[in-house]
Amino acid sequence: MQMVAVRYESRQGACPRNLRLRRAAMRYVLTHHFDPDFEQRRLRPKNREDGSVDQFDLGYVQNVAAGQLLAEWTPLAPGENAPDEAIVSENTAFPHGEGCKVDPDNPLRLLAAVNGHVARIDGRITVRETLAIGRDIDFHTGNIVALGDVIIGGDVRSGFTVMGRHVTVTGLVLAARVRAMGNVTCNGGIQGGGKATLRAGRSLRARFCENAVLHAAQNILIDGSAMHCRLFAGEKLAVKGRLAGGEAYCGEAVYVGEQLGGGGQSQTRILLGYDPERIHKDQHIKAGLRQALLDVEACRVDIGRGGEAAKECSALLAQGEQRVEAFRRQLKRLWESPAATRRFSSCRVIVPGRIGANVEISIGEAHSVIPEDTRDAVVRYQDGEIVVEHPALRK
Template sequence: MLGEKKMKDKNRKGFFGLFQNAKRTSESLEETETPQSEPVESPESEESGVIDNNTSTSSNLPPSPDPSDEPDLKESTEPVSIWEPSDDPLILRVNEDLLDVERRQFAMKMKTLSNIYKKNAETIAEPSGEPEPKAAQPQLLISRDCMAAWVYVIPSLNGGPDITEENLRSLLAQERVKTGILDETVKSIAKEHIYDQVLLIARGVLARNGIDGSIKDYFERVVQLEFEEDENGSVDYKNLNNIQAVKEGQVICEITPAVPGENGMTIEGQVYPCTVKGTPIAVPAGRNTQLSEDGTLLISQKTGHVTFSNGKFQVDPLLKINGNIDNSTGNVDYDGDIFISGDVRNGFSVKATGGIDIRGSVEGAEISAQGPITIASGMSGNGRGTLTSESYIKCRYLEHCTVKAEGNVYAESIINSKIQSGEDIVVTSGIGVIIGGSLLAGSNINANIIGSKVRRLITELIIANVPKNVEESSRLTREMEQLHHNLSEIRKNINYLESVQRPDKQQLLDSLKQAADYLNIREQEINNRLNEIASKDSEQVGLIKCRQLLPVVRVRMGSSSLLIQEECSSSIIYKNSEGEITIGTN
């Protein structure tokens, strides 16, 4: 009994001596294979079943290994793909090259250990003298990041039991491998008795990075001033281009929704986090904006201008300018209504497709609107200011300016200005005075005082249902005067050339006769058009009313005219049934 115990101790010591020799051999091979990687520890005992990757090397120098113990490296150096290739750029790939280094190191150690087991089985015998049966031994390697596990099964020896599926699953459970177990591999190893090979037995689930939400702006959040240059390189500092106009239904910005990231899982069931979570972005939807049905476009609900404040785009149909129109704002051209709290300085322009409301005064500027124009003070145009509206114009005073409105013109005073209204000119509030200039109304002119005691200053009042006819009549009259002058000169030349009868001037004579014929035709056309306008003028209706009429005042109603050089009170000026202009009493 005592001899048998001594024999077993001797065999155990011999086994551990061989194992230490295998350890040194494996370390030598690892240093040759991966000199930059960390050394790996051998198993502490033959019953461990798992290879630990975090152990330092022995300080003792290894002896020269037995050539018969060298592992076969052909199988261990072939790279093995763990996860299927994918074109998805969001998949968070694990560095499989590093995992392959771990696998190869594991393969070399296990091959060496397997050889030692086989040698040891031949030398260690039971008391009966027969070799001791050895069951198949599965060894497991879990990668440092716990994303993969490999198994190596040392074959059964001396008729020992083969590996079973239960053995493999028991080892996996013992080492807490829960996720990504390759069942087909487990079954194949047990069924086909696959030994002395490193096989992937479990792999984790790869994480998939998300995409952070993003926004592509089509309008500036902070408007930068941009100056325009002409062909000569001169800069127009009045056109600042600092208003961002937008149409109803126009896209303000494009939104790319966030794609949430998907965490992976290690083989131990722990979360393997993605690096990009896919953070949603706040949609900058403000006043008068809406998202498209798919949530990818921010669209303007109204026509106006775009601004960005408090993290949101907003659309305002009304453009508010708190201050003056001057060098700080530049010219304004806006698709909508404009409100100006201050003045409009000399030389600037304001244009709108809607109305314009100015709470200050206007100097020699250009104001144009498709809607009404309202000026709290008035316009002192210095001979260059203009107001143009497709609706009405209303202000306190109009001085030395040009005004054209398709609707009424309202003022408290009009001085030395050219006013044209498609309807009425009303100057009855306040002083209600018209002095100098020319006023044309499609219907009526109504004022408190018309004219001035300064007799050299003439005030012209025109009633024309079709103001364009008045302009056309004046233009055609001027053209007719020029035509008569040209025709007279041509006839003189024709008479001279016909009298001298020079053959060399025959071509010139023919050209002059051609020109004379054209002018005669044009003269007839002009006369026909003037007669047509005159026939409409005979139907002209309208009144001029005032409480006091001061000379000198020239009145035109259609083709009729009257020069008033005497003062009148409570007067009504109209065209009677005979087509004559008459001054009546109100």
């Protein structure tokens, strides 16, 4: 801002020509509300409150939500010195790139325009909706938690977590956790080792999956085979290759292109017609109920023996009985909603290929063990029973 000569006039006439007021140039300092010098190559494990170190949490990204304050210009008083290395200017235009906007109510404030991660790139404040990581998720990156989309260029290693709006993994997902508000895509497949859990707020797609738990509010699509998994699909499940071992819970329909079941001595169970997430919660509550009943029975045995242990177990018995009743109330509330079940008559299991041994299919309360070597069949519900018809797909 330049020196300004101000000329005053009045109703009586102009001021004398030599009467001028000079105003000093106003200076502003730029304050960042994130770490502008953040570098991922300088990541360090986070300290826990108990003094230990979390090797999985390195703080890989600086997340911001739309509308969040990123930076602001603060005026300096005349004669005031700015902090060392601060950005000082007479011009209040923000050095910003994509994903940012000037606050319409205050031009001295810069806000995030989208959900994403913020950084200073080439001197400009930038918010990007997509976080692209061109390597494995391991101890070099730590867990990834992002508000925007996430693209992983390598594998997600065992023990690590990736969370984002939509998540795409180019490599394998091992014994890890992946969660997305939208879609999850696993181009390399899933080798869960019995410990992988993937959850999609919309749909989930994988090249193949083994020994993993998959949840999708809408659809699950497996391009190859699904072996010994627990699959929860809110609407439809499609496996182009083989579905063998484990359990599948689906709201509407299951399609298996090549073979259903036949995985040695292991059983393949399919349940349709119920909300899969309610089934999952039901299993969790029943597991807690079983443990509570065992604890109550153990307390009763100790009380029956008498002695000092009996006195201690009296209080534990009361607590255990309260837990049992709490679990039973949870089960009752879980299935009271009318949305707990679907229309059984619209449910289908479609297998254009072969059905192998040890396949059990339930639709609602109806249950059936499908004969081995059944081919080109559709399994559906009719008048309270399971029926098998041919062909699987009608032209």
